[in-house]
Amino acid sequence: MEDAAGEETVMVTSAYRAGTGEPVLLLHGFTLSHHVWHRVVDALAPDYDTLALTMPGHWGGPRLRWRELGVAGLADGIERELDVLGWDTCHVVGNSLGGQVAFELAARGRARSVAAVNPGGGWKRFSYTEFRTGFGFVVQFPRMALARLIGDRAAAHGFFQRRVIADSSHDVTAVDPVDATDVVRAVSHCSVYLPILLAFLRDGPLTGLERIVAPTTLILGECDTFLARDTCIQRFVDELPGPVEEIVLPAVGHIPMLENPGLVARAVRTHLERVAGRDVVA
Numbered sequence: 001m002e003d004a005a006g007e008e009t010v011m012v013t014s015a016y017r018a019g020t021g022e023p024v025l026l027l028h029g030f031t032l033s034h035h036v037w038h039r040v041v042d043a044l045a046p047d048y049d050t051l052a053l054t055m056p057g058h059w060g061g062p063r064l065r066w067r068e069l070g071v072a073g074l075a076d077g078i079e080r081e082l083d084v085l086g087w088d089t090c091h092v093v094g095n096s097l098g099g100q101v102a103f104e105l106a107a108r109g110r111a112r113s114v115a116a117v118n119p120g121g122g123w124k125r126f127s128y129t130e131f132r133t134g135f136g137f138v139v140q141f142p143r144m145a146l147a148r149l150i151g152d153r154a155a156a157h158g159f160f161q162r163r164v165i166a167d168s169s170h171d172v173t174a175v176d177p178v179d180a181t182d183v184v185r186a187v188s189h190c191s192v193y194l195p196i197l198l199a200f201l202r203d204g205p206l207t208g209l210e211r212i213v214a215p216t217t218l219i220l221g222e223c224d225t226f227l228a229r230d231t232c233i234q235r236f237v238d239e240l241p242g243p244v245e246e247i248v249l250p251a252v253g254h255i256p257m258l259e260n261p262g263l264v265a266r267a268v269r270t271h272l273e274r275v276a277g278r279d280v281v282a
Helices: 034-044 071-085 097-107 128-150 152-156 158-168 177-188 193-203 229-239 261-276
Strands: 015-018 022-027 048-053 090-095 111-117 216-221 244-249
Touching (some): 022 071, 022 097, 071 097, 071 193, 111 261, 128 152, 128 193, 244 261
Parallel strands (some): 022 090, 090 111, 111 216, 216 244
Antiparallel strands (some): 015 048
């Protein structure tokens, strides 16, 4: 669709929902949107009521007020959405920052289970990893600000896609061009991009993992170079009180839904079937 000036306009939505069955909530990573999950939603929909939700402050999502900046504020906004839906609890699947928020929701008793896909927040306070992660987003910001200034057509240009897709994916050629364009749109329109980074530094990594009793599966990209196992993931295994299952996804990076959504959907199904106590067919 084009406007009167001939510029392409994009339908911005806050969620994508399909299917019936037990409720499954999908949460994206920092600066992204629900669009990264759309193929996973379609794959799960035959058996689950699946909702990919854009978190507050992100492209198409609800407004995030300054006093709400941080993981707790993001979780507050998502809880409001769950209340509107009538979902007292649901299975929560979260990638990167979405994984952090998933654990926060679990600590509040809103998660029937957690499937954390390369979750963030597992680093140590004031560690090299904490600063490196934040600095990487700061370095990326000028390019994304320029993309927003130029307009939507910049989102499809390799100059704007190259770094963000390379950081997210092991095989950039496996990412659908439409998905890559939506990633740049989302990142360049994230209204809390810089201020929430300061809030993350203020609040530090995840705490209170020992209080989480929801069944948990870590779904880890074999080629994730963004969050290393020893500095970012091992804490979840060490501190969560119950047994933590692990599924390793071969040949994918930090946001595996972009490269191989079918592989991610199968891993999520494995988790959900395990939680339900059903036999899982390999």
